[in-house]
Amino acid sequence: MSAPVGQASLPAEQPKKIRLATVWLDGCSGCHMSLLDTDERLIELAKRVTVVWGPLVDLKEFPAEVDVTLVEGAISSEEDLHRIKMVRARTKLLVSLGDCAVTGNVPAMRNKFGASAVLRRAYLENVTLDPQIPREIVPTLLPAVRPVHEAVPVDLFIPGCPPSADLIFSVLSDLLEGKVSNPAAKFG
Amino acid sequence: MTIEELRKIAETEREAEKRYQHRVCVCTAAGCLSSGGDHVLDAIRKEVAESGMKNEVLVKGVGCMGLCSAGPLVSVETEGKMFANVTPEEAPDVVGSLDTGAGGPQECPTNVPFFERQKKIVLENCGKIDPERIEDYIAHDGYLALVHTIAERSPQEVIQEIIRSGLRGRGGAGYPTGLKWSTVAKTGEQEKFVICNADEGDPGAFMDRAVLESDPHRVLEGMAIAAYAVGAQKGFLYVRAEYPLAVKNLKTAIRQADRLGLLGNSICGSRFSFHVDIRLGAGAFVCGEETALIASIEGKRGTPRPRPPYPAESGLWDSPTLINNVETFANVAPILRNGAAWFAGIGTEKSKGTKVFALAGRVTNTGLIEVPMGITLREVVNEIGGGIPDGKKCKAVQTGGPSGGCIPEKHMDLPVDYESLKSIGSMMGSGGMIVMDETSCMVDVAKYFMEFCMSESCGKCIPCRAGTQQMHGILARITAGEGTPADLALLEELCDLVRNTSLCGLGQGAPTPVLTTMQYFRGEYDAHVAGECPAGVCAGVHRGGEEVAK
Amino acid sequence: MTKSTVRVKTLTIDGREVGAREDQTILDVARENDIFIPTLCDLPGLSTVGACRLCLIELKGSPRLLPACVTRVAEGMEVIANSERLDRYRHGILELLFAERNHVCSVCVVNGHCDLQSLALKLGMTHVHFPYQYPSLPVDASHERFVVDHNRCILCTRCVRVCDEIEGAHTWDVMARGVECRVITDLAQPWGKSESCTGCGKCVQVCPTGALSEKGKSVAEMSKRRQFLPYLTLMREGRK
Numbered sequence: 001m002s003a004p005v006g007q008a009s010l011p012a013e014q015p016k017k018i019r020l021a022t023v024w025l026d027g028c029s030g031c032h033m034s035l036l037d038t039d040e041r042l043i044e045l046a047k048r049v050t051v052v053w054g055p056l057v058d059l060k061e062f063p064a065e066v067d068v069t070l071v072e073g074a075i076s077s078e079e080d081l082h083r084i085k086m087v088r089a090r091t092k093l094l095v096s097l098g099d100c101a102v103t104g105n106v107p108a109m110r111n112k113f114g115a116s117a118v119l120r121r122a123y124l125e126n127v128t129l130d131p132q133i134p135r136e137i138v139p140t141l142l143p144a145v146r147p148v149h150e151a152v153p154v155d156l157f158i159p160g161c162p163p164s165a166d167l168i169f170s171v172l173s174d175l176l177e178g179k180v181s182n183p184a185a186k187f188g
Numbered sequence: 189m190t191i192e193e194l195r196k197i198a199e200t201e202r203e204a205e206k207r208y209q210h211r212v213c214v215c216t217a218a219g220c221l222s223s224g225g226d227h228v229l230d231a232i233r234k235e236v237a238e239s240g241m242k243n244e245v246l247v248k249g250v251g252c253m254g255l256c257s258a259g260p261l262v263s264v265e266t267e268g269k270m271f272a273n274v275t276p277e278e279a280p281d282v283v284g285s286l287d288t289g290a291g292g293p294q295e296c297p298t299n300v301p302f303f304e305r306q307k308k309i310v311l312e313n314c315g316k317i318d319p320e321r322i323e324d325y326i327a328h329d330g331y332l333a334l335v336h337t338i339a340e341r342s343p344q345e346v347i348q349e350i351i352r353s354g355l356r357g358r359g360g361a362g363y364p365t366g367l368k369w370s371t372v373a374k375t376g377e378q379e380k381f382v383i384c385n386a387d388e389g390d391p392g393a394f395m396d397r398a399v400l401e402s403d404p405h406r407v408l409e410g411m412a413i414a415a416y417a418v419g420a421q422k423g424f425l426y427v428r429a430e431y432p433l434a435v436k437n438l439k440t441a442i443r444q445a446d447r448l449g450l451l452g453n454s455i456c457g458s459r460f461s462f463h464v465d466i467r468l469g470a471g472a473f474v475c476g477e478e479t480a481l482i483a484s485i486e487g488k489r490g491t492p493r494p495r496p497p498y499p500a501e502s503g504l505w506d507s508p509t510l511i512n513n514v515e516t517f518a519n520v521a522p523i524l525r526n527g528a529a530w531f532a533g534i535g536t537e538k539s540k541g542t543k544v545f546a547l548a549g550r551v552t553n554t555g556l557i558e559v560p561m562g563i564t565l566r567e568v569v570n571e572i573g574g575g576i577p578d579g580k581k582c583k584a585v586q587t588g589g590p591s592g593g594c595i596p597e598k599h600m601d602l603p604v605d606y607e608s609l610k611s612i613g614s615m616m617g618s619g620g621m622i623v624m625d626e627t628s629c630m631v632d633v634a635k636y637f638m639e640f641c642m643s644e645s646c647g648k649c650i651p652c653r654a655g656t657q658q659m660h661g662i663l664a665r666i667t668a669g670e671g672t673p674a675d676l677a678l679l680e681e682l683c684d685l686v687r688n689t690s691l692c693g694l695g696q697g698a699p700t701p702v703l704t705t706m707q708y709f710r711g712e713y714d715a716h717v718a719g720e721c722p723a724g725v726c727a728g729v730h731r732g733g734e735e736v737a738k
Numbered sequence: 739m740t741k742s743t744v745r746v747k748t749l750t751i752d753g754r755e756v757g758a759r760e761d762q763t764i765l766d767v768a769r770e771n772d773i774f775i776p777t778l779c780d781l782p783g784l785s786t787v788g789a790c791r792l793c794l795i796e797l798k799g800s801p802r803l804l805p806a807c808v809t810r811v812a813e814g815m816e817v818i819a820n821s822e823r824l825d826r827y828r829h830g831i832l833e834l835l836f837a838e839r840n841h842v843c844s845v846c847v848v849n850g851h852c853d854l855q856s857l858a859l860k861l862g863m864t865h866v867h868f869p870y871q872y873p874s875l876p877v878d879a880s881h882e883r884f885v886v887d888h889n890r891c892i893l894c895t896r897c898v899r900v901c902d903e904i905e906g907a908h909t910w911d912v913m914a915r916g917v918e919c920r921v922i923t924d925l926a927q928p929w930g931k932s933e934s935c936t937g938c939g940k941c942v943q944v945c946p947t948g949a950l951s952e953k954g955k956s957v958a959e960m961s962k963r964r965q966f967l968p969y970l971t972l973m974r975e976g977r978k
Binding site: 472493642644647648681 | 791794803805831837838919
């Protein structure tokens with residue numbers, strides 16, 4: 001049986017497994033790749049957690065009562081903002097995973113130009129066939145990209161681009177041991 | 189120059205003045221100049237000439253008379269009359285009133301608290317003497333202290349006199365002047381400098397400008413006495429370039445004093461030599477900080493450096509340097525002339541003498557005032573200042589400029605002295621005093637001062653450079669109606685960080701307006717975060733459910 | 739002529755008794771005794787400016803914090819070089835730096851070899867809780883061998899000092915005020931047009947971040963070589 005996760009905020013007696021979610025906002029998915037790079041240790045993790053949401057989980061809506069959510073990526077669009085607020089409301093322990101979530105990182109490099117200038121550059125100036133800025137279906141970009149904690153409160157930060165598989169595994173293991181402490185890790 | 193020769197000049201000058209039946213003084217300092225004081229002077233001179241009264245009426249341009257809001261001011265010394273808001277067209281009325289006793293232009297009563305509650309030491313000659321004539325200064329006991337000092341006192345005696353007077357630095361921090369002098373004097377025989385800090389940069393403050401424009405010799409005399417006391421041979425007056433009239437009058441004054449042997453080599457035939465040069469500041473507020481000022485004189489970028497070593501030990505070109513403010517030097521000659529006991533008899537136990545303030549903001553009489561230390565803020569605002577116009581209520585008084593604090597109305601019975609102002613989170617500062625009424629938004633005021641500090645930060649140390657930017661960003665958000673309770677906590681954290689870790693006084697003092705307004709007007713911050721600007725100043729923030737129009 | 743004897747002071751740093759020559763700074767002594775005090779603007783061999791404020795320490799009996807890099811030792815001094823309060827301020831200062839300009843470690847030429855980045859790691863900075871400012875800053879690649887990227891500059895002025903004090907060219911200086919400050923070459927000409935620059939590259943090597951780098955280096959490929967500084971200092975002192 002797994003140990004309780006996190007602080008007192010988590011129920012002392014876990015029914016079964018830890019409910020883990022991973023969210024992919026504005027990032028390159030490298031952090032998720034790094035999570036997968038924990039390789040055979042995933043099997044060990046799987047014994048103790050249930051992945052209730054993630055890029056590969058086929059659910060329509062982010063579930064309720066999630067114990068831990070790892071967020072990869074920065075807040076770039078209205079959809080990101082909407083999603084992170086929902087995730088925050090339904091998650092006990094929110095973890096910013098990787099530099100994009102922690103600092104804004106590469107997605108935030110557009111901030112010095114502004115969203116419209118970047119869109120113009122990408123969709124008008126560099127396109128020869130029918131240049132147009134996509135407006136339908138795709139979510140509207142926010143004026144500036146922000147790290148996750150500027151949008152909602154974050155409980156734990158794992159910097160790195162990406163954080164190494166070992167680091168992610170050690171943080172997750174700590175969480176499973178009930179230890180909530182920011183890891184010593186470098187940005188970049 | 190001997191005392192006898194000096195007395196002779198004074199006598200001659202006084203005799204010459206006495207030959208005139210009437211003496212008309214027209215203020216031509218910056219305040220009145222901006223409303224046409226120089227044209228009034230020309231018009232009155234012309235009128236006197238045309239009416240053939242040249243030998244009866246002396247017309248002179250003088251410095252600041254204080255009540256700048258009523259300028260241009262004209263005073264008729266001989267009859268004790270003062271005229272306000274005089275126009276060149278009214279010149280005949282002024283002249284006409286002399287012999288006939290006719291009304292003349294709008295009279296400005298001088299038996300009112302604005303004039304009667306003041307105590308003038310630093311400004312004693314302002315508005316009385318022609319700043320461009322050294323003889324006029326000498327006729328008002330000018331250079332008497334210097335000549336006496338050189339002839340009769342040892343440097344040590346001068347320092348003791350200053351220590352006994354209790355004079356403290358008027359630049360803001362209030363460091364005991366005598367102690368500073370004795371430290372520089374103790375550094376032994378070597379090249380030393382005396383610097384006069386005239387880089388007055390607080391928004392709305394013009395005490396030093398008035399003294400330099402109206403009575404430049406007083407500052408030179410103070411500097412020369414200081415140089416004699418500490419053993420310096422060379423002095424610099426660091427004046428901001430935005431004060432062209434002060435610079436012009438100072439240049440004239442230095443030339444005149446040189447010519448009479450009151451500055452230069454072997455002053456009064458003694459072994460004491462003292463040369464003074466002017467250096468112009470290029471508009472950086474931080475150059476009012478002494479180490480930045482020194483760097484600027486050295487021709488370097490004007491940024492402060494950590495102290496110690498203090499300039500008294502290692503200052504200009506690494507030599508011991510005495511650096512005092514204009515107003516401090518202006519107090520020196522009167523102290524030596526009248527004695528330390530006289531000076532120490534004015535003011536409070538720890539703050540002696542007077543303080544000059546530039547009274548501004550929502551108060552009836554704005555202008556330059558000099559009050560004895562220990563007077564209460566309420567007396568200054570209600571009596572000298574004539575109260576708040578339009579039947580409004582006083583809300584706060586801001587002292588000390590961008591590094592000072594906002595003092596709420598409930599503390600207005602506090603005496604004006606270094607310790608009292610410090611005890612409630614503000615400071616004496618160099619002398620800016622801004623009165624605010626109910627129509628002032630305290631968050632907006634804090635934002636204004638933070639914007640000033642942010643753009644005037646020299647950029648050398650991180651907390652001041654980046655911290656003021658962060659604080660200003662938060663205040664801008666709050667006044668735009670986008671603030672959150674978390675912003676207030678962040679603001680407090682930044683105030684603590686910037687105040688305790690910044691390199692110089694600019695950064696250390698930058699959070700003061702925020703801290704004092706948060707301490708005394710926390711409700712206004714909370715109201716903004718809740719979406720209301722109580723004073724109705726901040727556009728974008730609702731007031732009583734209504735959007736306040738821009 | 740009597741030779742002056744070296745005077746020695748004893749003091750405590752974080753409760754440890756240490757001895758020092760009277761001309762040493764608290765930072766010198768702390769380093770000798772392996773007591774960690776964070777710094778960024780300081781670099782042995784260059785003059786000290788006390789600008790980054792990371793080395794602030796507490797002194798028993800003094801309410802003011804003092805920069806260890808310029809504060810001389812004194813007999814009986816009780817220095818607190820590490821405390822909860824200092825830690826809080828050091829974090830604050832470091833975070834202010836990260837928020838001020840565009841420090842994107844992941845795509846930086848000195849990723850993995852950066853003084854700012856490694857200090858953040860050493861101090862355990864997990865994130866920046868001040869709003870990022872994202873200023874728009876230029877990159878000057880006009881020099882044939884070097885690049886200056888103002889997005890990464892922390893204005894420590896190491897480049898200014900090494901150029902002035904060691905190379906003697908004084909090509910670098912700082913312009914403007916506050917957050918508008920920028921290091922400039924000559925009178926703010928493009929670096930490639932600078933007539934005073936000798937192209938020695940010392941500035942690049944002493945730069946703590948990726949603000950100054952060599953051309954032809956990609957992400958994480960640039961590491962700084964600073965051996966020349968103690969060597970030059972030693973040689974010059976020896977010749978005096």
